[in-house]
Amino acid sequence: MLQAGEWAYTEKLKEHFMSPKNIMQGENTDEFDGVGMEGNLQCGDQMMVVIRVDKESEVITDCQWKTYGCASAIASTSILSEMVKGMTLDQAFHISPKEVAKELGGLPENKIHCSVLGDKALRAAINDYYTRNGMGDKVKQEQVKTICQCMSITDHDIEDAVLEGARTYFELQERTKLGTVCGQCKPEAEALLEKFKHIHFGA
Amino acid sequence: MKVYFDHNATTPLHPEVKKEMAEAMEMFGNPSSMHAWGREARANVEDARKRVAGFIGAGEDEIVFVGSGSEANNTVLSLFICATNQCIPGTKMRSTIITTKIEHPCVLETSECLAHRGARVKYLDVDRYGKIDLDQLESMLGDDVGLVSVMMANNEIGTFQDIETIAKMARSCGALMHTDAVQAVGKVPVDVNALGLDFLTISGHKIYGPKGVGALYVRKGTPYCPFIRGGHQERGRRAGTENTLGILGLGKAVEMRQLEMAGEAERLGALKAALRKGIEERIDDISFNGHPTDSLCGTLNVSFPGAEGESILLYLDLEGIAVSTGSACASGSLDPSHVLLATGVDAERAHGSIRISLGRESTMQEVEYMLDVLPRTIKRIRDMSTAYIKGGTHAASR
Numbered sequence: 001m002l003q004a005g006e007w008a009y010t011e012k013l014k015e016h017f018m019s020p021k022n023i024m025q026g027e028n029t030d031e032f033d034g035v036g037m038e039g040n041l042q043c044g045d046q047m048m049v050v051i052r053v054d055k056e057s058e059v060i061t062d063c064q065w066k067t068y069g070c071a072s073a074i075a076s077t078s079i080l081s082e083m084v085k086g087m088t089l090d091q092a093f094h095i096s097p098k099e100v101a102k103e104l105g106g107l108p109e110n111k112i113h114c115s116v117l118g119d120k121a122l123r124a125a126i127n128d129y130y131t132r133n134g135m136g137d138k139v140k141q142e143q144v145k146t147i148c149q150c151m152s153i154t155d156h157d158i159e160d161a162v163l164e165g166a167r168t169y170f171e172l173q174e175r176t177k178l179g180t181v182c183g184q185c186k187p188e189a190e191a192l193l194e195k196f197k198h199i200h201f202g203a
Numbered sequence: 204m205k206v207y208f209d210h211n212a213t214t215p216l217h218p219e220v221k222k223e224m225a226e227a228m229e230m231f232g233n234p235s236s237m238h239a240w241g242r243e244a245r246a247n248v249e250d251a252r253k254r255v256a257g258f259i260g261a262g263e264d265e266i267v268f269v270g271s272g273s274e275a276n277n278t279v280l281s282l283f284i285c286a287t288n289q290c291i292p293g294t295k296m297r298s299t300i301i302t303t304k305i306e307h308p309c310v311l312e313t314s315e316c317l318a319h320r321g322a323r324v325k326y327l328d329v330d331r332y333g334k335i336d337l338d339q340l341e342s343m344l345g346d347d348v349g350l351v352s353v354m355m356a357n358n359e360i361g362t363f364q365d366i367e368t369i370a371k372m373a374r375s376c377g378a379l380m381h382t383d384a385v386q387a388v389g390k391v392p393v394d395v396n397a398l399g400l401d402f403l404t405i406s407g408h409k410i411y412g413p414k415g416v417g418a419l420y421v422r423k424g425t426p427y428c429p430f431i432r433g434g435h436q437e438r439g440r441r442a443g444t445e446n447t448l449g450i451l452g453l454g455k456a457v458e459m460r461q462l463e464m465a466g467e468a469e470r471l472g473a474l475k476a477a478l479r480k481g482i483e484e485r486i487d488d489i490s491f492n493g494h495p496t497d498s499l500c501g502t503l504n505v506s507f508p509g510a511e512g513e514s515i516l517l518y519l520d521l522e523g524i525a526v527s528t529g530s531a532c533a534s535g536s537l538d539p540s541h542v543l544l545a546t547g548v549d550a551e552r553a554h555g556s557i558r559i560s561l562g563r564e565s566t567m568q569e570v571e572y573m574l575d576v577l578p579r580t581i582k583r584i585r586d587m588s589t590a591y592i593k594g595g596t597h598a599a600s601r
Contacts, residue, residue, distance in 0.1 A: 007517070017514075018521065023587045037589065044511060044531050044539065044554040046589045066589045070513035070530070074587070 009071060010105035016075035021082055024050055024064035032064075034132070036124025039117045045069035047077055049121040051084075053129055058089045065121070069114060072107055076100050076115035080122060089126050093140060095119050096156065116152045147189050150181030155192055162196040169193060206569045209525045210409075210562030211358050211386060211502060216452070217411035217563075223455045224413065224448055234445050235436065244447045251454025255418050258457045259403065260394035267419045267440045268450050269430075272385040272406030273309035275419035276352075278430035278441075279381045279402045280313045283350050284320050285428035296426065297349035297378070299323040303335055303364075304545040306354055307383060311541075323347070332494040333362030333546050340372060348378040355387035359529060359542040359558055360493030361502030363387070370399040379425060385409050385417075389460040390468065390499055401425050407449060411563065412456030416449030463563060471501040471561050474570050478503055478559065481574035486581050492543055492556060501561035504529075504543075506552040507581050509590035512539075515557050518580045524573060529556040551590075 007014060029035045032050035039046040045068060052062035063081040067073050080100050084092040097116040101107045107115055123140070130138040144154040153176045161175040169190055173179055179186050207215070216224070227247065232240030234248050248268070256263045269275045283300060302314055304326045314324045325343045327335045335353065344351075351373035356363050370380040381402035384393060388403075389410035395403055403420040407413050421427055427440060434442030482489060482505060492504040507515065512530025519526055529540030531554060538544075539553035548556070559573070585591055 017517065020587060027591060041509075041554075041590055042550040044550070048589045066587055066591075068509065068588045068590050069511050071517050073511075074514060 007071075008108045008111075009075070012079075012103075012105045013072065013075040013107070016078040016104070017071045020074055020078040022062075022064045022078065024048075024066050032062075034125040034127075034129030036121040036126070036128055038121040038124060039069075041068055045073050045114055045117055047073065047117040047121040049077070049081070049118065049125045051122075051125045051129065053089065055133070060084050060087055060089065060092055063122075065118070067118075069117070070111070072104075072111040072114040073117065075104060076107075077118040077121075079103050080118045084122065089129065093123055093126050095122065097152070098157070098160070147192065148176075148178040148181075148185045151177045151179075153178040153185075153189075158189060158192045159196045162193065163200060166193070167197065204523055204569070204572050206524045206572055208559045208561060208565070208569070208573065209527050210565075211361075211499075211558065211560035212527055213408045213414065214411045214562055215564070216413065217456055217459045219459050220412055220452050220455045224452045227448055227451050230447060230451075232447075234447060244445075247451045247454075248445050248447055251450045251457075254454040254457050255405065258393075258461055259388065259405075259420060260396050261420050262423060264438070265395075265420055265423055267421055267437045268445060268453075269417045269419050269441055270415055270443075270446070272383065272404050272409070272417045273307075274430065275404040275406075275417050276307070276309045276381075276383055277313050278419055279350075279352065279404070280310065280317055281430050282426070282428040283379075284317050284322055297347050299325065299345075299347045300350045300352065301325045301327065301340065301343050301348055301373075301378075302352045303327040303329060303354065305329055305333060305357055305359075305542045306352070307358060307385075310352060310354070310383060327353070329362075329545050331547050332497075333357055333360045333492075333542070334494065334497075335364055335369070337365070337368060337372070340369065344372060344376045344378065346377065348373070348376060350379050350381060352381040352383070355382045355384040355393070356390070356499050357493070357542060358386050359540060360504045360546065361386075361498035362494040363391075363497050363499070366400070367398050374399055374401075386499060386502075389457070389464060390501075392464075395420055395422070405453075407453040407456060410456050410460050413449045413452040416446050416453045418453065467563055468500045471565065474561055474565055474567060475501060475503050477567065478561075478570050478573065481570070482577065485574065485578040490548075490552060492546060492548055499560075501565070503559045503561075504556060505559070506543075506548065506556040507585075508552055508555050509588045510555050510581050510584040511588075512554055512556055514584050515555075515580060518584065519557075519576065522576045522580070524576060526557045526559050529558065530554045 029050055033053045034051045037048045048066045050064050051060050054061050063084050065077045065081050067077050097119055127139045144156050146154050157176050161172050166172040166175050172193055232244035234245040252263050252266050256266045300322055318324045329335055353364050353369050355366050366382050373380040379401040383404045385406040388405050401422045405418040407416040429440050431442045490506045512528030516528045529543050531539045543553040
């Protein structure tokens, strides 16, 4: 007979859940250079990321957070806060949920949507820093568009999947799980699939 | 310390059930066979039937053994649509079903399916304690209603319904009455005749019996159509060779419940009261869900705003304690518990809820351990929660 299996999560994720890094102490966000908040309590997850920035080099020197969320939310924000320290604002802005998930050794499919708020909150904090420091022109709007709301799959994810070999809607679903819940995004996803196939492969 | 506080999900086998099943491992005959092997299996199946029937005041020929509580519930709802479609000769049943918003998904999803197949389904609301409104039931009842299906005790919050009154109302307007009693049978006395039921669902593994076996009570003379067809087993009411070992285990489980049930209710009630009091004293800003008195003796559902349920569950798991949660994250869907939402609990409190369900082997020592671990677990989660930052929802409450 088998013993109790591991959690649905990787060891790395479990580590970060058991001992989360860089949790913001106290309740005062005023002492940070940038503050970003995403999500809400009614939906079951909310993230806040705060950063300190070296103004000369625009390098993130400190990143702390608070989260209302499940194990994957806690762990992904924890690992994200480790990843961004030492990065420039521009580098940090371009971290994708995929990279965070990869760093954690992967996430169960039904948990992917729990992990995407961390990098969103980080981008909001970076934009907040720009705004506060008179660099409103540098504020970058979210350039990604979420196509599949249920699984939080963006146009960028679709492009990645095409680059990695997806050529049909079925293959796209196999790679991204897009459209596997309500299926409403199918027409838009199919149009993007054709577009990226054309751009990258002339097909 | 290992603490199992998830008895509404499933229970360990009663040692006596385990013993009896282990002894019966060699029994492999098919109860339908006429030879000695078959007759041995038949004798044990019928003995179990007698015990189950006796336990709920039913006749032996009114008990159908099935594969689970879910199968029993599916059978009842599905036979109803068979009857309306005159699959059962000579019967033309009415096409409306009344049920509640807090039933188990096996009733709710089957009801939805029946709605697609032409049935009209009406869902009763519940109040903040999880009780249905009898006036609303009265207003829904009419000569179009063929079946009323209301669970006896809710699995998530423990609240009991007044099944006797509901059954009286249903039957006086000519509808059949079903109750899903998987959480109630074995915890409170149940008599199908006193309650006036046509159908009742029992599950083996909720009462210290084996998984994969349940029983459906069907009042004699009630229209019936099998859910699994193609065999003469269970008098043609459930095809498939009987789960002999499971049925034997269910019979023994019921016998043990009969012996232990009465004293246990009082003992578990005291443990639950201690748990409730301890949580109230040691943790700020909490709320209990379900009915404060008219609920299952071992079920306590509590919300911790600012702390998400799956996190609570997993931190408790790391400390050796098993509970379950109404949070969406633990279920894999995006919606929190439909039961809590139906009682008017807001989504945040539903996401931050856990269900503690005690059982026959629970002790005061375990309750004390829980009361030691839970407050620091909640504090730990709330300390990292956005709900308590400046300007956050609960910032002022601590």
